[in-house]
Structures are given as structure tokens and as C-alpha cells.
Amino acid sequence: QSVLTQPPSVSAAPGQKVTISCSGGSSKNGNNDVSWYQQVPGTAPKLLIYESNKRPSGIPDRFSGSKSGTSATLGITGLQTGDEADYYCGTWDNSLSAVVFGGGTKLTVL
Amino acid sequence: QVQLQQWGAGLLKSSETLSLTCAVYGGSVSGYYWSWLRQPPGKGLEWIGEINHSGTTIYNPSLKSRVTISVDTSKNQFSLRLSSMTAADTAVYYCARGSQVLDSWGQGTLVTVSS
Numbered sequence: 246q247s248v249l250t251q252p253p254s255v256s257a258a259p260g261q262k263v264t265i266s267c268s269g270g271s272s273k274n275g276n277n278d279v280s281w282y283q284q285v286p287g288t289a290p291k292l293l294i295y296e297s298n299k300r301p302s303g304i305p306d307r308f309s310g311s312k313s314g315t316s317a318t319l320g321i322t323g324l325q326t327g328d329e330a331d332y333y334c335g336t337w338d339n340s341l342s343a344v345v346f347g348g349g350t351k352l353t354v355l
Numbered sequence: 356q357v358q359l360q361q362w363g364a365g366l367l368k369s370s371e372t373l374s375l376t377c378a379v380y381g382g383s384v385s386g387y388y389w390s391w392l393r394q395p396p397g398k399g400l401e402w403i404g405e406i407n408h409s410g411t412t413i414y415n416p417s418l419k420s421r422v423t424i425s426v427d428t429s430k431n432q433f434s435l436r437l438s439s440m441t442a443a444d445t446a447v448y449y450c451a452r453g454s455q456v457l458d459s460w461g462q463g464t465l466v467t468v469s470s
């Protein structure tokens with residue numbers, strides 16, 4: 246069972262917008278930033294968002310992140326079939342003294 | 356752009372020790388933290404631990420008694436050893452650059468533990 250909670254799956258039509266939530270962890274983590282990763286099956290994860298709302302170079306602005314307290318949200322606009330993947334949130338857990346992840350959310354672009 | 360290439364044995368027997376190495380190309384191990392993670396088949400990511408170029412390590416408490424991560428700055432690479440492997444340790448193992456923010460990843464190594 247993961248420390249962070251994500252919905253198992255989300256879906257939307259091409260061109261639409263979707264959000265993926267990430268919540269849980271210790272209340273002591275309220276000030277800890279969240280990262281988001283995209284993983285196409287059979288490949289290594291790829292960093293999408295860091296420090297809760299920053300995008301690495303090369304990540305399109307269709308991807309966005311936000312955080313409030315111990316909850317974070319990944320937003321994807323203008324959905325494309327190439328966005329179909331598993332998405333994971335991660336953060337440092339002060340109570341566990343470890344990096345922890347959500348269980349992952351499978352995005353289906355209908 | 357930094358690239359990570361990892362290698363190691365992919366098939367182990369119960370009680371054996373896993374040994375994986377990750378080489379860093381296009382950058383230096385100095386100045387960064389380097390992590391190991393794993394992903395059991397069909398499941399999510401689990402952080403194993405991290406090391407910096409000075410050899411300072413932090414391990415996942417759930418694996419701490421069995422894990423050793425080391426760094427070789429002369430070879431620009433870092434390594435993972437996980438002892439007393441069991442079937443529950445079967446997973447794809449990844450190396451990555453960073454600590455809480457993992458911005459470059461190795462290709463992954465499927466490690467299967469048989470009884």
C-alpha cells in the first residue's frame with residue numbers, strides 16, 4: 246500500500262483536460278515539494294514536474310502542477326494519444342525518512 | 356545531456372546478493388545525489404536509497420538492513436548491493452540522478468529471483 250494516494254485510472258478524450266490527484270503522507274510533509282513522473286509501459290519513468298509546479302526543459306506547458314497542503318495535482322491539457330501512460334507522484338516523507346510514491350494513475354486517452 | 360547506463364545479473368537464486376552498477380555519461384557524479392529504485396512487475400515505484408559523490412548514503416528504512424550503495428568517482432559510476440534476495444525482490448531496478456527529484460534514469464534491469 247502506497248503512502249501517497251492516487252486514483253488508479255483516469256480517462257478523457259483527445260484535446261480535453263484531465264487532472265490527477267495525489268494526497269496523503271504525514272502532515273509533517275506539508276512543506277515538501279512534489280514531483281510527477283510519466284511512465285510509458287516498458288520504459289523508465291520521466292520527470293514531468295518538480296518542486297510541485299516547475300517543468301524541466303523540454304516538457305510542454307500542457308503539463309502543470311499545483312500543491313496545497315499535503316495534496317498535489319497534475320494537470321494535462323490538450324490530451325494526445327501519446328499521453329497514455331502511468332503517472333506517479335513522489336515526495337520526501339519526513340516521518341519515514343524516505344522518498345515515497347503514489348501507487349500510480351493510468352491515463353487512457355479515449 | 357547526462358545518460359545513465361546500468362548493468363548486472365538478471366537472474367538470482369534465493370539468498371543470493373544482487374549487484375548492479377550504473378555508469379554516468381555526459382556528466383560527473385560529483386555535485387549530485389544518485390538513487391536506486393525498483394518496480395515489481397505490474398506495481399508502483401519503490402525508492403531503495405541514495406548516495407552523493409562523497410559517499411553519504413540514505414536508505415529506505417524498509418530495506419536498510421540489506422542495502423549497500425557505493426560510488427566510485429574515478430569510474431564515474433555508482434552501485435547497488437542487496438543481500439538475501441527473495442522472490443519478493445523480483446522487480447525492474449532503476450538507477451537515477453537526484454534525490455527527491457529524479458531527472459535522469461537508467462534503462463532498468465529486470466531482476467528475477469527464483470527459489
